[in-house]
Amino acid sequence: MSEGLGERTAADNAGKQLAIEARGLVKRFEGTLAVDGVDLAVPYGAIYGVLGPNGAGKTTTLRMLLGIIDPDEGERWVLGHSNPQAIARAIGYLPEERGLYPSMKAYEAIAFMGALRGLPLAEGRRRARALLEANDLGYAAERQIRQLSKGMAQQVQLLGTLVHEPRLVILDEPFAGLDAINQGKLERLIRDLAAQGATVIFSTHVIAHAERLCDSVAIIAGGKVPYAGSVDAARDRIPAQVRLETRHADGPWRAALPAQARREGAFWHFPLPESGVEPLLRALIEGDAGIQSLSIERAGLHDAFVAIAGEAAARALETAPEAAR
Numbered sequence: 001m002s003e004g005l006g007e008r009t010a011a012d013n014a015g016k017q018l019a020i021e022a023r024g025l026v027k028r029f030e031g032t033l034a035v036d037g038v039d040l041a042v043p044y045g046a047i048y049g050v051l052g053p054n055g056a057g058k059t060t061t062l063r064m065l066l067g068i069i070d071p072d073e074g075e076r077w078v079l080g081h082s083n084p085q086a087i088a089r090a091i092g093y094l095p096e097e098r099g100l101y102p103s104m105k106a107y108e109a110i111a112f113m114g115a116l117r118g119l120p121l122a123e124g125r126r127r128a129r130a131l132l133e134a135n136d137l138g139y140a141a142e143r144q145i146r147q148l149s150k151g152m153a154q155q156v157q158l159l160g161t162l163v164h165e166p167r168l169v170i171l172d173e174p175f176a177g178l179d180a181i182n183q184g185k186l187e188r189l190i191r192d193l194a195a196q197g198a199t200v201i202f203s204t205h206v207i208a209h210a211e212r213l214c215d216s217v218a219i220i221a222g223g224k225v226p227y228a229g230s231v232d233a234a235r236d237r238i239p240a241q242v243r244l245e246t247r248h249a250d251g252p253w254r255a256a257l258p259a260q261a262r263r264e265g266a267f268w269h270f271p272l273p274e275s276g277v278e279p280l281l282r283a284l285i286e287g288d289a290g291i292q293s294l295s296i297e298r299a300g301l302h303d304a305f306v307a308i309a310g311e312a313a314a315r316a317l318e319t320a321p322e323a324a325r
Contacts, residue, residue: 019044019079019168019199020065026073027060034060036223037074042201042216047194049210050203051305052220053316058203059096061220062172065201066093079168089118092166096173096203098157102146106156107132109145113160124163131159135185151182158186162193169193171202175209187213205317211301221309231301238299238307239271242280247290256283272296 020042027035035057042048050058063069065076067084078084084091100109110131111124119127132141137155145153154177162169171190175183190213193200204210210217211231218228227234245267246253256279261270273280277296284291306314 017043018077019046020048020077020201022061022065022074022076024074025061025064025071025076027057027064027069027071034223035064035071038218038220038223038225040065040218040225040228042199044199045194045197046199046201046215047190047213048199048201049214049217050201050220051205051207051210051217052203052309053205053313056220056313056316057223058220059172062170062201062203066091066170089164090167092117092161092164092169094158094161094169094171094174096176098154098177100145100153100157100160102144104145105142106137106145106148106152107141109156110160110163113157114163117164117166119164127163128159131163132156135159135189151178154178155182155185158189167198169198169200171200173204174202175204175206183209207300207302207305207317217301219305219309221313227304227308234304234308235299235301238303240299241297242268242270242272242277243293243295243297244268244270244284245292245294246284247292248288251287251289253284253287253289256280256287266292 018041020040022038022040025035025038025040026033038057038061040061050061052058060069064071065078065084067078067088076082076084079087079090081087101112104112107125107128110128111119111121114124114127115121129138129141132138135155137152137159140148140152140156145156148156158171158174161171174186178186187209190200190202214231216228216230217234218225219234257268258270258273261268263269277294281291281294284294302314305317
């Protein structure tokens with residue numbers, strides 16, 4: 001860590017409104033550069049995604065933010081503190097490697113995880129039962145972890161991450177191993193946490209989760225962050241695409257189409273002109289194109305990821321083993 005970082009003042013935090021701030025984080029393992037100058041800024045109350053393929057540096061970055069490992073270079077502040085371990089009780093962390101004591105009952109495992117964060121055991125047991133009931137797992141409260149399916153055990157560990165009601169929740173690949181129904185439940189839980197004022201940051205391989213949930217994302221590839229900002233701004237890097245169907249195949253209106261326009265079957269496809277759709281519509285109407293349909297399709301986060309991180313990183317996302325997703 002750099003010298004003189006100290007704790008952020010209330011004025012600093014109020015002005016910046018950042019739950020997490022990192023500048024120039026660098027981490028090497030046995031000479032190999034795992035994270036290379038990562039900058040992050042996560043506002044309070046945000047749902048923030050860290051998106052990238054296996055080996056991109058996501059887990060290492062999260063562990064540096066948590067204080068599990070220290071950066072070799074750079075600065076970080078978590079909830080205003082330069083030493084995240086000092087505020088561990090305000091943080092909930094679900095690691096990528098899942099692990100619970102097999103002989104523990106589900107509600108005891110949740111209470112135990114809360115106790116590790118300073119929650120009295122009796123209160124943890126009460127909250128554990130309430131959380132299990134609220135998440136349709138009340139029937140499993142007395143079952144041992146070894147008696148639960150993998151997905152149920154993962155949900156128990158997630159509830160143990162939340163039982164002490166943390167202000168900051170960090171989830172490393174939380175959707176891995178969950179079926180579609182439980183992925184949907186987890187998405188709702190993440191939205192509920194943010195609605196209650198918690199800040200949620202999660203890493204994922206799956207672009208769809210980030211696109212549905214996140215206010216902002218950091219794209220990590222090769223240990224670097226080529227983009228960190230809002231999902232909307234990432235998508236806006238690629239021009240919206242126009243899909244046009246006309247009754248007439250030719251006419252003076254053709255001059256209004258950009259040079260990139262291509263015809264596929266009955267439809268024309270081209271980027272939305274910088275002048276917007278109104279001049280295009282006027283030219284089509286005045287030129288008697290006979291508009292059958294016209295739609296404007298905004299780029300998705302996947303297209304933005306390809307444009308920002310490159311085809312190789314996108315392929316690595318798509319070909320990652322399902323267990324790692």
